[in-house]
Amino acid sequence: MPGTSTPTGTRATRMLGVVTLAFTVWLVVFGLVVSAEDVVQGSTVRMMYVHVPSIWVAYVAFALTAVVSAVYLSGKNRSLAWDRVAGASAEIGVLFVAISLITGSLWGRLTWGTYWVWDARLTSTAFLFITYIGYLAVRGLGGSFRQRARRSAVLALLAVLEIPLVHFSVVIWRSLHQESTVANSGTDVELDGLMLFTLFLGIVTFTMLFAWMVLHRQRALALQDAVDSHGLDLAIKQRQQEAEVR
Amino acid sequence: MDLTPRTSGDASATAQTMKPRRRWLPMVIVAVAIVAGGVVVTRFLTSAIDYYCNVDEIGVRSGCDEGRRIRVQGVVVEGSLAKSDGATTFKLSFHDKTVAVRYEGDPGGVFQECIPVVAHGRLQGGLFASDRIEVKHSNEYVEKNDTRIEESDKEAAACSVQEG
Structure with missing residues (x-):
């Protein structure tokens, strides 16, 4: 109810938050201190421990948005909870794509010698970012909750098709961006031991952070919907009272 | 029955719970996103000329x-x-x-x-x-x-x- 304090956390989310925080500290120590410099890039390689997990989380977020959107469209009762998870996940995905683009641009300046090139990987990632900005805007276009859920679910199922395009862009087109180092089925992993461990630590940490953020955000969206519904209920009640007076 | 949310007068209780939403803002963002998407694709295709x-x-x-x-x-x-x-x-x-x-x-x-x-x-x-x-x-x-x-x-x- 509006005016009362309604937390979005539970005991489980608080525990997840504490574990995520501990992993973040572990990642910072390994990423900045314990892991070695790269023989060519030097300390610049440490950007990888944020850049790669960020785009990984963005992929997961947009995939989750698509999956729950499909569940919403195919479900019998069409619970709006699925729609709120889709919205929350997409919001966080956009945030992590932005982090990936910013860290990638800084990393590019230090290694490639330029902040940006209109290269297939960079262009497709920018396009992905813009697409989901559009998705979030479409969610805010108005109408009933069900109209919002239906139109955004359809859009989410179309937008998710961009992810394979982004991932395989470095294979399809000649690109300045290097090919995948870990998620590359054609070759062995090409990261020295502690670098590989730190990268996986980053991916695990960022994934837990994403889960924690989605859990909280979808509850915040549920509260927002409840506030909007409450306002509508009040309006109906008011009009009914006015009609009775007349 | 008119169910348009009220934001003034004796509908103050409603105004507190239903903030008037600026629907034009999402529309502007959608329009900007479409234009930006076009610009990004155009720049990519232009660079591919080389x-x-x-x-x-x-x-x-x-x-x-x-x-x-x-x-x-x-x-x-x-x-x-x-x-x-x-x-x-x-x-x-x-x-x-x-x-x-x-x-x-x-x-x-x-x-x-x-x-x-x-x-x-x-x-x-x-x-x-x-x-x-x-x-x-x-x-x-x-x-x-x-x-x-x-x-x-x-x-x-x-x-x-x-x-x-």
């Missing part, structure tokens, strides 16, 4: 002709890098073919010998005059303090890593 050629494809592959503006990909040949009068000269090789490159300025980034780069420019009279150099880092990462490699061999090891 053919992306490996050194061994110059004069062989269609679009990789001498005199035409292209992007050339290759590895900076060990021992070929020199800097004088503000210009950087080096040789670029790929699949046993080599081309001499001259770039006015310092390429920046981690530009060095044995590293793959993309040079933008034109091949004229056997010299590739470049106005833009981008360093193309490989997807291999080697720890600098790797005890398996002797200090004196590190540079050579980096070279072999880049040439793959």
Whole structure:
């Protein structure tokens, strides 16, 4: 109810938050201190421990948005909870794509010698970012909750098709961006031991952070919907009272 | 029955719970996103006008002709890098073919010998005059303090890593 304090956390989310925080500290120590410099890039390689997990989380977020959107469209009762998870996940995905683009641009300046090139990987990632900005805007276009859920679910199922395009862009087109180092089925992993461990630590940490953020955000969206519904209920009640007076 | 949310007068209770939403803002964002998407795709297609050629494809592959503006990909040949009068000269090789490159300025980034780069420019009279150099880092990462490699061999090891 509006005016009362309604937390979005539970005991489980608080525990997840504490574990995520501990992993973040572990990642910072390994990423900045314990892991070695790269023989060519030097300390610049440490950007990888944020850049790669960020785009990984963005992929997961947009995939989750698509999956729950499909569940919403195919479900019998069409619970709006699925729609709120889709919205929350997409919001966080956009945030992590932005982090990936910013860290990638800084990393590019230090290694490639330029902040940006209109290269297939960079262009497709920018396009992905813009697409989901559009998705979030479409969610805010108005109408009933069900109209919002239906139109955004359809859009989410179309937008998710961009992810394979982004991932395989470095294979399809000649690109300045290097090919995948870990998620590359054609070759062995090409990261020295502690670098590989730190990268996986980053991916695990960022994934837990994403889960924690989605859990909280979808509850915040549920509260927002409840506030909007409450306002509508009040309006109906008011009009009914006015009609009775007349 | 008129159910339009009220924001003033005796509908103050409703006003507190239903803030008037600015529906024009999402519409503007959608419009800007569509335009931005178009711009991004256009810029990508425009940049693709310059053919992306490996050194061994110059004069062989269609679009990789001498005199035409292209992007050339290759590895900076060990021992070929020199800097004088503000210009950087080096040789670029790929699949046993080599081309001499001259770039006015310092390429920046981690530009060095044995590293793959993309040079933008034109091949004229056997010299590739470049106005833009981008360093193309490989997807291999080697720890600098790797005890398996002797200090004196590190540079050579980096070279072999880049040439793959």
